[in-house]
Every structure is written in structure tokens, then in C-alpha cells.
Amino acid sequence: MKMKKKKDILIVGVGGQGIIVASEILADVGKEAGFDVKKSEVHGMSQRGGSVSTHVRFGKQVFSPLIRQGKVDFLLAFELLEALRWVNFLSPHGAALVNNLKINPTTVSSGSMEYPSNIAHLLKESGHTIQLIEGINLAEQAGSKRAVNIVLLGALSGFLPDIAEEMWLKVIRSRVSAKTLQANEKAFYLGRKDA
Amino acid sequence: MKVLLSGNEAVARGGYEFGVSVAAGYPGTPSTEILENIVHFSEIYCQWSPNEKVALETGIGASLAGARTLVTMKHVGLNVAADPFMTLAYTGVNAGLVIVCADDPGMHSSQNEQDNRFYAKFAQVPLLEPSDSQEAKDLVGFGLEISEKYDTPVLLRLTTRISHSKSLTEVKDQRIVSSIGPFAKDPKKYVMIPAHSRKRHVLMKTRTKSLRALSESTDWNRCEMNDKKIGIICGSIAYQYAKEVLPEASYLKLGMSHPLPHKLITDFARHVEKLYVLEELTPFIEDQVKAMGISVEGRSMLPDTGELTPDIVAQAFLHESAPKGYHPGVELPPRPPVMCPGCPHRGLFYTLSRKKIRAMGDIGCYTLSVLPPLQAMDTCICMGASIGTAHGFNKASQGSDVPPVVGVIGDSTFLHSGLTGLLDVAYNQGNSTIIILDNRTTAMTGFQHHPGTGLTLQGKETRAVDLKALAESFGISRVHEVDPYDLKQLSQVIDREVKASEPSLIISRRPCVLLERKKRKTKPVQRQVAVDLCTGCKACLKLGCPAISFLAEDKAVIDPLMCNGCPVCEQVCKAGAIQSVAI
Ligand SMILES: Cc1ncc(C[n+]2csc(CCOP(=O)(O)OP(=O)(O)O)c2C)c(N)n1
Numbered sequence: 001m002k003m004k005k006k007k008d009i010l011i012v013g014v015g016g017q018g019i020i021v022a023s024e025i026l027a028d029v030g031k032e033a034g035f036d037v038k039k040s041e042v043h044g045m046s047q048r049g050g051s052v053s054t055h056v057r058f059g060k061q062v063f064s065p066l067i068r069q070g071k072v073d074f075l076l077a078f079e080l081l082e083a084l085r086w087v088n089f090l091s092p093h094g095a096a097l098v099n100n101l102k103i104n105p106t107t108v109s110s111g112s113m114e115y116p117s118n119i120a121h122l123l124k125e126s127g128h129t130i131q132l133i134e135g136i137n138l139a140e141q142a143g144s145k146r147a148v149n150i151v152l153l154g155a156l157s158g159f160l161p162d163i164a165e166e167m168w169l170k171v172i173r174s175r176v177s178a179k180t181l182q183a184n185e186k187a188f189y190l191g192r193k194d195a
Numbered sequence: 196m197k198v199l200l201s202g203n204e205a206v207a208r209g210g211y212e213f214g215v216s217v218a219a220g221y222p223g224t225p226s227t228e229i230l231e232n233i234v235h236f237s238e239i240y241c242q243w244s245p246n247e248k249v250a251l252e253t254g255i256g257a258s259l260a261g262a263r264t265l266v267t268m269k270h271v272g273l274n275v276a277a278d279p280f281m282t283l284a285y286t287g288v289n290a291g292l293v294i295v296c297a298d299d300p301g302m303h304s305s306q307n308e309q310d311n312r313f314y315a316k317f318a319q320v321p322l323l324e325p326s327d328s329q330e331a332k333d334l335v336g337f338g339l340e341i342s343e344k345y346d347t348p349v350l351l352r353l354t355t356r357i358s359h360s361k362s363l364t365e366v367k368d369q370r371i372v373s374s375i376g377p378f379a380k381d382p383k384k385y386v387m388i389p390a391h392s393r394k395r396h397v398l399m400k401t402r403t404k405s406l407r408a409l410s411e412s413t414d415w416n417r418c419e420m421n422d423k424k425i426g427i428i429c430g431s432i433a434y435q436y437a438k439e440v441l442p443e444a445s446y447l448k449l450g451m452s453h454p455l456p457h458k459l460i461t462d463f464a465r466h467v468e469k470l471y472v473l474e475e476l477t478p479f480i481e482d483q484v485k486a487m488g489i490s491v492e493g494r495s496m497l498p499d500t501g502e503l504t505p506d507i508v509a510q511a512f513l514h515e516s517a518p519k520g521y522h523p524g525v526e527l528p529p530r531p532p533v534m535c536p537g538c539p540h541r542g543l544f545y546t547l548s549r550k551k552i553r554a555m556g557d558i559g560c561y562t563l564s565v566l567p568p569l570q571a572m573d574t575c576i577c578m579g580a581s582i583g584t585a586h587g588f589n590k591a592s593q594g595s596d597v598p599p600v601v602g603v604i605g606d607s608t609f610l611h612s613g614l615t616g617l618l619d620v621a622y623n624q625g626n627s628t629i630i631i632l633d634n635r636t637t638a639m640t641g642f643q644h645h646p647g648t649g650l651t652l653q654g655k656e657t658r659a660v661d662l663k664a665l666a667e668s669f670g671i672s673r674v675h676e677v678d679p680y681d682l683k684q685l686s687q688v689i690d691r692e693v694k695a696s697e698p699s700l701i702i703s704r705r706p707c708v709l710l711e712r713k714k715r716k717t718k719p720v721q722r723q724v725a726v727d728l729c730t731g732c733k734a735c736l737k738l739g740c741p742a743i744s745f746l747a748e749d750k751a752v753i754d755p756l757m758c759n760g761c762p763v764c765e766q767v768c769k770a771g772a773i774q775s776v777a778i
Contacts (some may be wrong), residue, residue: 039361040301067505106741
């Protein structure tokens, strides 16, 4: 197999959004594609609706499970504010795939702070490639509101030409229940087409 | 076959492959998933113990009986288990006994960031530190082997980044069968009366010498000679960060970091131009190298506290600061963790907060009540501390005009280390009101069973402790069970009990809403705001429920995706605008 270039992917969002599952699938896909893989996340307090971030790294040989700031190739953001929080981790050539969804943190819903009003615009000002994805719409279209994470992985897959589509589907099939398989496969395709 | 395993999964797998047959522990991030994975191996008896001390004692018994044993806990768990640990170091073991302990540099989910490597040196037992999941698995085997060979417990120290990072790990299907014999009576070894302990202590010094010789010769401590300008001594996750940032440097990689290999270090130091130690948290290795008279640098180049990152290492060694990147010109609201919508803890803390009652607190999901808007917790030290703290506070304030404080403690925490505190209140005739937040689970760490839930780690039905009867047997006669969804009842009971001149126990009982949701799968009702009735008074916002927010500044709105249908907000709305709807 010809050796492909390293990929550093940062997945961010809010606890309970299915980020850990997405990162598990992504890491498995990297392994199937013949890379050395490392993945790091923080459990615990983050499960209670806090910010969550997961690092996934593919390469010939990966040492650190954490990606260095300014070296992220792809930022996969499940929420707008979280995208903005982490966009400065992108490398100069990095791209962000952002779920077009706003979830108010309690600091906002309690009225003590404001949710930035024009995040899509602010993200574009960073100069990076920013792809907004209507994750919830596409997931509903696919038949399961909960498949947003698979929609987003589908979108990411479009940016990773080294990895065959079949590899993604193989891993997704092994990770989701038979009942939701059809919706998840469809979610993957819709996300992939969208990107 | 290579599979992607987290450090915790790899330790569990190591337990299987290297013939462990008993495992015990108490949950605690980042160590919890070790036992949660061991439970999948039917060859291993495993259990959640009430606390880490009991877990270790169970482990000691199992080892004596001839079973290879793992005991798991988070870093602060070893404080609780320190008493048996320190003397177990004297008695040694029969079958291999490895204590797996996970530190939390950066305090992702902990109350402190103590460096447990000192415990190995303190107790004079070997310390093993993996740098990835493969090493975590293999060090379980090495640890068990040297535990038996050198007659010592072994400390396997993980950190959050090791426990919760996944990397490729070779797994095998074979399982080693341990050949250790049964327990042989040997009071001089196992009964630590002073006369015996004095002799054992001398033996321990000899043991440390042999272990140091092992540390010099084992493959786990190895030199990787490369560019000799820079030589770095490191282990654990620091090794990975260093290799990432300084691939050309020379390394002395330590997998066994106590006792340190003095000769290896001296040789390595001689072969490199400039010597560094790179380690997280404290200069544990560096100070020992300095004491050997070797000039070395490390800690002074790093931030004094917190977790290492590859960026920090790059800054220290290459003076390369992380690129600034793009910063939007707006302030980003932080997203702290919060109590879930429908959390039964909310009603209780809302009531305490309204009444301005000081609460000596404890550790669990309910500690989140310290955050605005509830701000209902006044202390949090360690598991179980709430009760003793409340007792001491109230004793000291007796006769003054300082109003009494209450102690609040979760059910798992109470059974972990609150029992003796309650006994203290009863025995020493305190008047404290103690509130157990009985949500029928250990929610904080991911819903583990405990002696109050009626099920074991291996899913067996068992008896559940009766908290009321227990408190009564201590001599506490005022025991009340309340439903934290019923604010009126809560308020009455708390008012009455705080005033009482005797101690009382309030058991605030309702299962964790996430557990209930899992069981039921659907939510029977939901709350909704009748917009025309909402006066915009914001009383509901004082609950700090993440499902409730304000629409265009003048009306409350409840997010139907987040609401778990509890009736608490309905009770605080004076305008009657919050109503339940069937879904
Ligand atoms: C000695 C020690 N062991 C383990 C932990 C990790 N830990 C913190 S709170 C907690 C238990 C929380 O359960 P419970 O008291 O029932 O409260 P809940 O989270 O369910 O509200 C655990 C296991 C710790 N902080 N200290």
C-alpha cells in the first residue's frame, strides 16, 4: 500500500452530541486504511453538557495523541460556538466542517453572556476553508435525528480521498445497530454529497 | 491481531492475558473503564468495592489465596487505600498484585493533581509507567511477574492521557495460567506486629536493591541514542510529546521509574552533551538525578502546574510558541458542565440556595451546584468530607449566632466514606442535618452500581443497604425520606430538621433522570411555557436548568429536545405559565 500523508483531525462539540462515537468510527477507519492511529479525549465532567474535544491522528507513526495547536488538518465541529472556540487550532491549510447548529451554554441561557451573533461570518474571517453543514436537516432526511454525527463524518470523508468509501461503510456497519443501519448509511451519503 | 484500545481497555485486556482472576476497585475518572472492561471476561471475578481501601484489602486477600489480582482506582483513591498499601509493602504478596492507579494532571475531573509516583517511593515498591496502550497491557504482565518474583505489590501508574487515549495494541487469545500455590501460613511475613515488621523492613531494603538491579537491566528502561546534543530522560506520556517535538534527540525511556536505574542514568548522562528530564507535574525523577550529582534541567523550563502538551514541550525546547491563529474579536461564552435537565439534585440545591443555608459539600454530580445560578455549595474537599466538616463547623458554632450548616453527600459517596462521619455525629451528640442525595447510582463516573443499588458489577442481584435503618442503628432517630421533585415537602422538612437540636438525616430520594430515561426510553410528559402567561420574571432561570432559556429577553422558553419532563420548574413559576404536556 502506498504511504499516505498524515491527517490530524479535531472533533469538537457539546457533551451528548455523539462526538465520542464519531471519533471511534473515524479512528477505526484510519486503522482499516493502514495508518498508525492515535485518539485522545477527555471523559468525566464533559459528559454533563460541557465542551467536548477529541483528537484523532493518522500517520505512518504517530507519537503524541494530542495534536499541536496550528497543525489541525480538519476541524469537525458539531456546534457553531465550539467551532469558533477551536478554529485557531487549524493549520494554515486546514479546513473546518461545521454543523450549522446553535446550542446555548448556560452562561448564555441564564442571561449573563451573549452568544456571538454572526459565527458563520466570524469563522470565514479566519481565512480558513469553512464548510457549513445542515446536519440536523440531513439527518432527518436520512430518517434519524440522531445520525448527525454520521452526516458529519460523511462530509469529512469527502475531504479524505485516500480512504475508500467502502472502508467508511464497513466501519459504520460494525458500529451501529441493525435497526438504524439504513438511516446511518443514508446519513453518510447525504453528508458526503454535501461536502 | 492489532486493535485500537484505550489505556484502560488495554489494562483490562492485560488482566485477561496475564492470568488475573480477581479484580476490585472503586470508580474514579480516569480509571473507571478498567473494571468496566474486565467485567467482559468471565474468567475474572470482579467487583466494585465500597471504597478503595476495601478494594485493596480484597485484593490482598485474593493474592494471598493464590489469585493474580488487579486493584484499580484514581489517584486520590490511593489516599483512601494508603493505610493497607504502606504495610502491604512490608508483607509482600503471594500471587502477583498490581495496583493500577490513574493520575489526572490538569484536573480534567479531579479535585487535585497529586503526583502518585511519590507513593511508590514512599512505600518502597516498584513503579511502572506506560507510554501507550501496548505498554499498558504489557506492563500488567511485567508487573504481575515481578510482583511474584520480588514478593512486592507493584504500582502501575496511568494518567488521563494514557487511560483515555487509544492506540494500536497487539492482543492475543491465550491466557497465562498462574502457577502460584495456595496460602501458606507464615506469621513472620503476614502478621505485622513490630517484631515481625522490623525484620520485614530490613528485607524491603534488600528487595529495593534487587529491584534497582532489575531497573538497570530490564528492557523497559532503554536508551535510544540519536543526536547526542540533547539527551532526554522521560517516560509516560511525556515520552510521546518529546518524540513528537524532538524526533532527533537521544532518549533514556523509563517504563520502570522506581527504583531508578542509577548506572543507566549515569552512562546516558555521560554520552549526551546536555541532559534533560521531561516529566509531568513534579520533578520526581529530576530531583533524584540531581541528588546523584548529575547536572540536569527540566522542571524549570515548564509551567509549574497542569498537564503537559506537545505545545508546552515545543515552547520549552524549541522556544516555539504555538501560532496565535485567528481570534474573533468577540468574547466566547464558556460552556461549563451542568446538572442535567430533570436532575433530582436540582430541587434540593434550589431549596438550600433560596433559604441561604450553608452546605458543607462533597464530590459527585451534585458538586456542580456550586456554579451560578444555584451557588449552593460551600465546601468540597474529598469524598465523605461533608459530614465531618458539617459536624465540626456546627460544634464550633454552637452557642453563637452563626446558623447551623448542613452536610450534603451523594449515595455512592456516603457508602464510600460517609458512614463513619455520620457515626461521629451520632456518637458525639452533634445536631447536624445531613442530606443524602440518593439518586440510586454513582452518576458522576457513569452509573456504576454500589451497595445501595441492589446489583453488583457482574450484574448479580444482591441486597441493597437500607439507609434509614442504618442511620437508626447509629442512634439517629430523626430520619426522613423526601422526594426532591416536591419543593414544598423539601422546604418543610429542611426548615424543621435544621432547627432540631438532635442530629437528623434527610434522604432525598429519586433515581438519576438519565438512568430513568434509559429504562423508559421515552419521556412521558414535558414542560412547556404558555407564552401569554409568562410574565418574564425569570424565577425559573434561578434553577439553572439548561433546558430553560429566555427568548428575546422577555419570555422563558423550554427546549423540547432537552427537557426531561421533571415538575420542578412548574413549581417555581408563580404565574402558572409552565405547564405539562403529554408527548
Ligand atoms: C477517593 C475518591 N475516589 C473516587 C473519586 C471519583 N468520584 C468522585 S464523586 C464519585 C461518586 C459520585 O457518586 P454519588 O455520590 O452517588 O453522586 P452522583 O454523582 O450520583 O450525584 C466518584 C466515584 C474521588 N473523587 N475520590
